[in-house]
Amino acid sequence: MLNFFLLILIYTCIYSLMAIGQNVISGYTGMLSMCQAGFFAIGSYATAILATKCGWSFWATLPVSIALSALFGFLIGLPTLRLKGDYLAIATLGFGEIVRNVLNNWDSLTNGPMGIQDVPMATIFGKKINPYSKVGFLFLCIVFVVIAYFLFQRLARSRMGRALEAIREDEIAAASTGINVTKYKVVSFMLGAGVAGVAGSLQAVFNLSVTPGTYTFMVSVMVLCMIVLGGMGNFLAAILGSFIIQLISYFPQLTGLSSVIPPQFKQILFGLILVVMMIWRPQGIMGRREHLYGADKQGGKK
Amino acid sequence: MNGLTLGGIYALIALGYTMVYGILKFINFAHGDILMVGAYIGLFTYNGLRGNAPLGVWTVTSFFIAMLVAMFSCGVLGMVIERVAYKPLRHAARLAPLLSAIGVSFILSNSAAWAFGTQSRKFDYPFDNTPINMHGVIITPHQIMILAVAAIMMIGLAIFVDKTRMGKAMRATSLDQSTAMLMGINVDRVISLTFAVGSALAATGGILISLDFKAYPSMGMMTGLKAFVAAVVGGIGNIEGAMLGGIILGLLETFGVAVLGIPTGMKDTIAFGVLILILLIKPEGILGHAEKEKV
Numbered sequence: 001m002l003n004f005f006l007l008i009l010i011y012t013c014i015y016s017l018m019a020i021g022q023n024v025i026s027g028y029t030g031m032l033s034m035c036q037a038g039f040f041a042i043g044s045y046a047t048a049i050l051a052t053k054c055g056w057s058f059w060a061t062l063p064v065s066i067a068l069s070a071l072f073g074f075l076i077g078l079p080t081l082r083l084k085g086d087y088l089a090i091a092t093l094g095f096g097e098i099v100r101n102v103l104n105n106w107d108s109l110t111n112g113p114m115g116i117q118d119v120p121m122a123t124i125f126g127k128k129i130n131p132y133s134k135v136g137f138l139f140l141c142i143v144f145v146v147i148a149y150f151l152f153q154r155l156a157r158s159r160m161g162r163a164l165e166a167i168r169e170d171e172i173a174a175a176s177t178g179i180n181v182t183k184y185k186v187v188s189f190m191l192g193a194g195v196a197g198v199a200g201s202l203q204a205v206f207n208l209s210v211t212p213g214t215y216t217f218m219v220s221v222m223v224l225c226m227i228v229l230g231g232m233g234n235f236l237a238a239i240l241g242s243f244i245i246q247l248i249s250y251f252p253q254l255t256g257l258s259s260v261i262p263p264q265f266k267q268i269l270f271g272l273i274l275v276v277m278m279i280w281r282p283q284g285i286m287g288r289r290e291h292l293y294g295a296d297k298q299g300g301k302k
Numbered sequence: 303m304n305g306l307t308l309g310g311i312y313a314l315i316a317l318g319y320t321m322v323y324g325i326l327k328f329i330n331f332a333h334g335d336i337l338m339v340g341a342y343i344g345l346f347t348y349n350g351l352r353g354n355a356p357l358g359v360w361t362v363t364s365f366f367i368a369m370l371v372a373m374f375s376c377g378v379l380g381m382v383i384e385r386v387a388y389k390p391l392r393h394a395a396r397l398a399p400l401l402s403a404i405g406v407s408f409i410l411s412n413s414a415a416w417a418f419g420t421q422s423r424k425f426d427y428p429f430d431n432t433p434i435n436m437h438g439v440i441i442t443p444h445q446i447m448i449l450a451v452a453a454i455m456m457i458g459l460a461i462f463v464d465k466t467r468m469g470k471a472m473r474a475t476s477l478d479q480s481t482a483m484l485m486g487i488n489v490d491r492v493i494s495l496t497f498a499v500g501s502a503l504a505a506t507g508g509i510l511i512s513l514d515f516k517a518y519p520s521m522g523m524m525t526g527l528k529a530f531v532a533a534v535v536g537g538i539g540n541i542e543g544a545m546l547g548g549i550i551l552g553l554l555e556t557f558g559v560a561v562l563g564i565p566t567g568m569k570d571t572i573a574f575g576v577l578i579l580i581l582l583i584k585p586e587g588i589l590g591h592a593e594k595e596k597v
Contacts, residue, residue, distance in 0.1 A: 086329040094574040267412035274405025278398045
């Protein structure tokens, strides 16, 4: 039972990273991207391939996986981001599927549907972090989430964070105040992709194997659900949402009812969450954190 | 010929996207899944009606009855979805209806997987499907039927939109909602009807496509995505554009595999490539006209 709870926490951390990325893209910049699964997959495969074929350590593969995910974020972002939100959603959805398609078919590099097995474990100071003894791995994940949280929290309060929020509120107005809309959109997309790449690397050293079947459209929808449930534009809420969604998706196993509850139960529930939240509480459980610049110094609140 | 029939089906589905977009400026993500529901309803009705009857007049009749049943039930389904999931969000932020639509799409496809199982089901041809050689062009009766059905539907739709009162109301609503309302048009009813017609067309598309490719719960996603590309290629919001775009995409896909030697596993990539290309070169589509965004 405890072991199971640790598993949920580890997945919460891995998905939190993706949700934080999605939050930058959707919550701050207001773009609906549907391909966190694609970036997640790129990160995982980068780590898995470099570790098994070139013998790199986890830490050496990490920057490559970030850079690669961000690069793909840039490539997919540049043509599509100049367009309206609805197009972006479909184009990114297509991109996520294409990534999986390529991973499934590029046998020489990715070993096709069989995936890559025996990914070496991550090490710290020569000590292996064994994912089977979950506690150690959980700590590693928590460190990553905390770092990501503070980095992105800083970012949100910076000049760039304000620019992103301005773009979300009104693109034309933002452009007319001198914000380079395309540049900021692409950068925010790359950041979101990069942090999903980190999540992918962690996933690779946690499962010690990668298969294309892990990175379905379902993952992207789960991540989307997390930030919708928690509250868009709030990084803490993204982590909370990720925890709730993980709890829901392991609910059948947790209560020992997995033989009674059909396997589609959680997907249907995720769909319902999206619809219901949009109608009754579009700001999510925690809501958006408003940055009132200067006001908090005087202790004043809106 | 393969390309043309595939294109005809894409066009039918693309019409639903385009009609909804034309009026609400919003992409109905669940459209592909309505198509899947239509295919299943058609399949069950057809199998139920047909029983073990040999190929003949009755099988063809029951096929068309099944198609009508599927069209009607999907029309109702489309209206219900609009009422429940989209209508409360008509004045909400831009992302809200999109997210809600993704939710609906997920509910539909997974409920179908739960109710009908994930295996794909075959749709038996209601008639003898031996290819006919027509002056060197080989064509199957099934392809003739698809082209005929697609043509009838499109002509019917064109007449409906151009000539009837309701069609006029529809065009007015898509031009300017609030002005249309001032002119005494019941905008809610027009939107409902748009969803009904679009979904009925999707049901036909779903049945036609599952004659060739079987029906399965997740079929809606890829088919829907491609039909959306077709709508964008032709110019979204533009009914003639959707027809043209569907046929172009169908031809491109078939020729890409047959002539250019693109492996079949990567067939789905073609539609996506076309989408990116169109968005880069002419985002308003072939028949669309550019709209300047206003403050």
